[in-house]
Each structure stands twice: as structure tokens, then as C-alpha cells.
Amino acid sequence: MQDWLEIVIRTLTAVIILFTMTKVLGKRQISQLSLFEYITGITMGNIAAYVSLDLDNEWYLGLLALSVWVAVSVGFEFATLKSKKLRDFIDGRATVLIERGILLRENLFKERLTIDELLEQLRKKDVFRVADVEFAIMEQSGEINVMLKQEQQPLTPNMLGLKINEESEPKTVVMDGNILEYSLRSSGRDSNWLKKQLRDQKMKVEDVFLGQIDGKGELSVQTGEKTIEPAKPKDPKTQMISLMKQFETELKLQESLSLNELDKSEYQKAIHKLQALLDRK
Incomplete structure (x- = not known):
């Protein structure tokens, strides 16, 4: 077999196997990585490259190495689900960086985080003054979450003792000019109602780029050029x-x-x- 053809076959095989193994490892591998998962991801990528390009060695040895890494990673994940101590050792613990408006210098040093970096992360959370922060915590993933002091938090209906009607998820009933029958039925409407609403707007289903029914049962339509909102009551x-x-x-x-x-x-x-x-x- 020619070298170029063997590389193509090896690469396609490596992609398929790597995709399958990533699915086995779960969504955390592509969202919030722990230190061990980060190492696993880098190593699996290197092994996949070896499988694709190293023609001097048997390709199945690379697949064997990939399988061992996946087995170890899955084993650690199941073990950490059952053991809090092991989970703290593998994934680490959250670290409090600000407590009641006071910077904890020792914890900043522990996480190798400068004040400039912390202030940058706070600004990303729309916080510009450290004194306004009740708690700031660095999670195991490295993300910093912030809770403002009560007097700095925006007012909510609950604070005012107001009762708000529950919102339901808007249903997408038309997409790319096609009616999504299942979503339409789950919204409590049918195609006759939908077509009548569109006729009132002098439109056809084919003209609709996106159509959604909100929790009040009202239809809003996107044509790709403009948005048509439900008519407001005039009485x-x-x-x-x-x-x-x-x-x-x-x-x-x-x-x-x-x-x-x-x-x-x-x-x-x-x-x-x-x-x-x-x-x-």
C-alpha cells in the first residue's frame, strides 16, 4: 500500500475512534476540564497523531494506548463520583478569593492569581469594585463566580413581594418555511390556527424563516428581513x-x-x- 493512502486510512480511522472515545468520556471533556482530564485530552491528541503518521510502527499499538487512557479516565470518573476525598484530590477544591469585600491574599497566592487578573475577571462579571463583593470563588475549572453584597444586588420581584406568572418555553413552530408539527401540537395550536395567523399578516408559511409561539400562545415571526410581533390590544x-x-x-x-x-x-x-x-x- 502506498504511504499516502495508508496515512489517509490511518487518519480517518483515528478520527472515528477518537470521536467514539470522546463520546464515551462524556461532555465534561469538552466543557469544564479538571487537571487530569486536561492531561488526558492532550495525550489522546498526541496518540491520535502518532496513529495517523508513524508508518514505522504498528498502528494497533496506538489504538491500544488510546484504549488504556480512556479506560483509566473513565475509571477515575466513576471513582470520583463515589469518593469525595478522591474527587478533591483529582479535581481540586473551590478557593475563596474575596470574603465580605476583603481580598484573601494567601488564597490569591495559592492559585497563582495576580490582582490584575482577578480585577479583569470581576469586570467580566460587571463588577468594578472589590468592596461590593460578598464572595468571589474560583471553581475547580478555573472560572471565578461572584456574589454581590445584598445592597448591591438588583431588585427582584421576590424582594418586592410580587407574584410573577410562570414563564413557559417558547415553541419553535416554523423553521426555514417548514411547519414543525410536533412543536405546534405541544404548544396547543394546530396548522389551521397557524395559517390563519399568517394570512392575517398577509404571509405564507414559505415566507417564514423562523416562527415561535410564546408562553401566552402568541405567534412572532422572523422573515430574515424583519420581525413581526403579536398585535398589541387596542381597546x-x-x-x-x-x-x-x-x-x-x-x-x-x-x-x-x-x-x-x-x-x-x-x-x-x-x-x-x-x-x-x-x-x-
Whole structure:
């Protein structure tokens, strides 16, 4: 067999086997690598190159080496699932870098992390002042996660005591001009409803690049040139209710920010009156 042909066959074989073994090792090999997984990935790549190009040795020896590495790696993964001590030894532990706004110099030195590098990672998390950080932790993967102090965290509906309706995942019902029947049925709609919605917009299914139905059952359409959103309600009653709900939310926000009980009481009275009006609508 000619050398070039043998290299082609070896390379294709190595690619197939390497792909199969990577699937066996699981998704962590291509996402968050531990130190051992990092070494395994580099070594397997080198062995695959050896299988492809080293014509002076038997190719099956390279495959044997790959199999041993995969077996050892899979064995370590199962072992670390069962043993916390082994997991800490193989994968390492998370390290606290900032605690209650204070830099932990010893832990920075332990992770060989300069202040410049830490500040860069904080800026990637939209944090520009160390004093605003409650905790910053370096995970085993090397990623730094940050928790801001409570007074620096953005307001959430839960903090304001607001109840928010649950959101459901938007369903993609049209893609590249084709109706996705399964997604359409799971959204509670059918093709007749879909075609009627498109006719109202003077469109055909073939014109739709992407169509999605949101949690409210409304259809939004992408044509590749523009986005067509669901029509907003135009009747005055619906608009008034919507505005009153927005005003209620603003009143609850002001109540939560009140500095004394008298102001809070006034906001509560206004909220109760507004809620009574909404109940009558």
C-alpha cells in the first residue's frame, strides 16, 4: 500500500475512534476540564497523531494506548463520583478569593492569581469594585463566580413581594418555511390556527424563516428581513388595566424603599385602593 493512502486510512480511522472515545468520556471533556482530564485530552491528541503518521510502527499499538487512557479516565470518573476525598484530590477544591469585600491574599497566592487578573475577571462579571463583593470563588475549572453584597444586588420581584406568572418555553413552530408539527401540537395550536395567523399578516408559511409561539400562545415571526410581533390590544379597557398594573408595581417598589412607617402606610393604602379597582374590572 502506498504511504499516502495508508496515512489517509490511518487518519480517518483515528478520527472515528477518537470521536467514539470522546463520546464515551462524556461532555465534561469538552466543557469544564479538571487537571487530569486536561492531561488526558492532550495525550489522546498526541496518540491520535502518532496513529495517523508513524508508518514505522504498528498502528494497533496506538489504538491500544488510546484504549488504556480512556479506560483509566473513565475509571477515575466513576471513582470520583463515589469518593469525595478522591474527587478533591483529582479535581481540586473551590478557593475563596474575596470574603465580605476583603481580598484573601494567601488564597490569591495559592492559585497563582495576580490582582490584575482577578480585577479583569470581576469586570467580566460587571463588577468594578472589590468592596461590593460578598464572595468571589474560583471553581475547580478555573472560572471565578461572584456574589454581590445584598445592597448591591438588583431588585427582584421576590424582594418586592410580587407574584410573577410562570414563564413557559417558547415553541419553535416554523423553521426555514417548514411547519414543525410536533412543536405546534405541544404548544396547543394546530396548522389551521397557524395559517390563519399568517394570512392575517398577509404571509405564507414559505415566507417564514423562523416562527415561535410564546408562553401566552402568541405567534412572532422572523422573515430574515424583519420581525413581526403579536398585535398589541387596542381597546381602552385592556390598556387601562395594563397601566394600572404597572402603577401598582411602581407603588409596591416605592413602599419597599420607604424610610419610615408613615410613608409605607400611605403607599399601602394606595395599593389597596388600586387593587380594589382592579378586582372590579
